[in-house]
Amino acid sequence: MLNYFIKSAPIFGLFVLGISSVTFVHAQNFPDKAVTMVVGFPAGGGTDIVARKVATPLSVMWNQPVVIDNKGGAGGTIATTQVARSAANGHTIMMATMGNMAINQHLYNLTTDPAKELSPITNVVGISFVLVARTGLAANNVEELISMAKKKPNELNYSSSGIGGAPHLAVELFGFMTGTSYTHVVYKGSGPSIADLLAGQVDFTMDSLVQVLPLIKSGRLKALAVLGSKRSPLLPQVPTISESGVSGYEFTNWFGLVAPAQTPKPIIQKLFADVSKVLQSAELRSELEKMGADVINNTPEQFGAQIQSDVLKWGEIVHKANVKAQ
Numbered sequence: 001m002l003n004y005f006i007k008s009a010p011i012f013g014l015f016v017l018g019i020s021s022v023t024f025v026h027a028q029n030f031p032d033k034a035v036t037m038v039v040g041f042p043a044g045g046g047t048d049i050v051a052r053k054v055a056t057p058l059s060v061m062w063n064q065p066v067v068i069d070n071k072g073g074a075g076g077t078i079a080t081t082q083v084a085r086s087a088a089n090g091h092t093i094m095m096a097t098m099g100n101m102a103i104n105q106h107l108y109n110l111t112t113d114p115a116k117e118l119s120p121i122t123n124v125v126g127i128s129f130v131l132v133a134r135t136g137l138a139a140n141n142v143e144e145l146i147s148m149a150k151k152k153p154n155e156l157n158y159s160s161s162g163i164g165g166a167p168h169l170a171v172e173l174f175g176f177m178t179g180t181s182y183t184h185v186v187y188k189g190s191g192p193s194i195a196d197l198l199a200g201q202v203d204f205t206m207d208s209l210v211q212v213l214p215l216i217k218s219g220r221l222k223a224l225a226v227l228g229s230k231r232s233p234l235l236p237q238v239p240t241i242s243e244s245g246v247s248g249y250e251f252t253n254w255f256g257l258v259a260p261a262q263t264p265k266p267i268i269q270k271l272f273a274d275v276s277k278v279l280q281s282a283e284l285r286s287e288l289e290k291m292g293a294d295v296i297n298n299t300p301e302q303f304g305a306q307i308q309s310d311v312l313k314w315g316e317i318v319h320k321a322n323v324k325a326q
Helices: 002-029 046-062 074-084 098-106 142-151 166-178 190-198 209-217 265-279 282-290 300-321
Strands: 035-039 066-070 092-097 118-134 157-160 183-186 204-208 221-226 252-260 293-295
Touching (some): 002 265, 035 046, 035 074, 046 066, 046 190, 046 252, 074 092, 074 098, 074 118, 074 252, 098 166, 098 252, 118 142, 118 190, 118 265, 118 300, 142 166, 142 221, 157 166, 157 190, 166 204, 190 204, 190 209, 204 209, 282 293
Parallel strands (some): 035 066, 035 092, 157 183, 157 204
Antiparallel strands (some): 092 252, 118 204, 118 221, 118 293
C-alpha cells in the first residue's frame, strides 16, 4: 500500500496541480455571466443604496450585469441562508451587514452559521448612525426623549429594519444603558421603516445617515443625536449620544461583501481586487462619504477577523441586555 502511494504521488500531484490550474483559469475569466448581489432588505434602505453604488462600476469593469436581488425578511436571515446555499462560483455574492453576519445568530434559531458558511471578501464601508424622530415629537434631544420614556414606559414606539438588524440593536443598547423601554415596530427593511416614520406612524428610529441625511437636511426628520464616538462632519451641530448624557454609548454599522464558503480562493481574491479598484475611485469615495459611509476596503482575512470579533462582542451585548427575537 505504501509503495502504491509513493508510486502514485507524482500522478496525484499532477491531478491537484490540474485542479488548481483550472480554478486559476476560471478566476481569470470570472465573471463569464451575470453576477447577483443579494441584499437582505427591500430597495431604498442604506444597504441597498451602497450595493447599487458598488454594483454599477463593477458591471462596467466586468462587462457583465451585476443584478441587485432584494431579499427582505427576518432581519436579513432569508438572504443569508439563500447566499450560503448558492453555487460557490462567485456569481452570487451578498452585501451583508453587521446584523446579518454577527448578530442574528444570537437571536434566531438559524440553520445557517453566517460566520462559517460565508466567505468574507471585503468590508466595504463603515456606516454612521443617527437617532432621528418625527418632526412632531415633543422631544428635541436625547435628555428629553429619556425623560418622556421614563414617565411613560413603552408608550414611545420606534421602527427598525427587522429583529436583529442594526437599528433594533442600537435602540436596545440605548434602552439598556438608560433604563428606558420602548415599543418596537418591526419592518422588512429600513425603506418601509423610514416611510412610516415620515408618515408619523412611529416616533423615532436609529438608522444610517446614508438613508436619512437628505431627510434631515430637508427638515422632514429631526436629528437628536449621532451614535458614533464623535460628531459627524455632515451634522456638526448634532451631539453624540455619549455627549448627551449616556456616557460610553457608541454604535456603528458596516456593510461588506461575502460569498458562499466554498468559493475558490482565487475567485475571492479576484472579487477583492476588482471591488478594491472600484472603491479607489475618488468620485465614488466622495459620494459615499457625503452620505455618511466611510470606505474601509480591508482584506478578506482582516474582514474575517472583524466578523469573528463582532460575533463575540454582540453575543455578550445581546445576552446582557436580554434582547429577544419577539
